[in-house]
Amino acid sequence: MNVTRRTFLIHSASIASATAMLTFAPFVLADGWNRQAFTDKVLNDAMKDAGYDNAVKSTDILLKTQDIAENGAVVPIEATSNIPGTTSLAIFIDNNPNPLIAEFSFMNGAEPFIVTRVKMAKTSLVRIAVKAGGKTYFTGKSVKVTSGGCGG
Template sequence: MILKGSAGGSVLACALASGLLRPTAAFAIDWNKTGFEAKAVADALKHIGAAGATESAEILIKAPDIAENGAVIPIEVTSRIAGAESISLLVEKNPFPLLAHVDLVNGTEGYINTRFKMGQTSVVKVVVKAGGKHYIASREVKVTIGGCGG
């Protein structure tokens, strides 16, 4: 079945309302299963196409130097690289290092703000894809045990 219309959103809404599509099928997108299942940073970087990423000071990472609660660590990433296409977050010592991958649509500001979990002190890596190239920046976040600064 082919759905046509001048306003793609209204056609999609009609298809959902009429039961032609399930919401999960309509809004599901392909995701990088192998990247998220990788157990090593190098493998995760390879699966997102960023194995040879170039270090960049144009990626700003705002995260606490010391996190007293590794279960909820805030992070804010701003990319000053023009034409950012995606932003990925990785944590070196997590069992599955690739935490998030956000695709940005044309003209979207290269910015994300989220929270993540770490079991131990580790390096957080941010990869930005722009103009078909990958750029990377890193920052260590220390996780204290019991909030006692150790």
């Protein structure tokens, strides 16, 4: 059951093409997980360490989420990049303890689109950052986290 991390990565590598693996470089650490970027506590550091610094604001990235988080522990995020040549997309939440939430790399027909669910500690801007054609872009939307009660 306890397949080691190493075995898993070998398995992953065997099903991934060599070129596809390059999409993680150069930010990938030895075990394939960008420890530095995921443990950064400040947005700018996290964006830089994940390779999304100097991102330009773009209206070609679409972010759908809740206006008020129904449950701060489960906030749905739907992100689409309409920027040609998009290779990866990352979610950053400015006010989370670790602003980098997740990064997705697309290859071999996968569309630059994901839906996932994230945790939010408090009201914050949610950012979707994109890498495309060697450049970086982002969009953002504020999501309100409230303690609730008192309604209606």
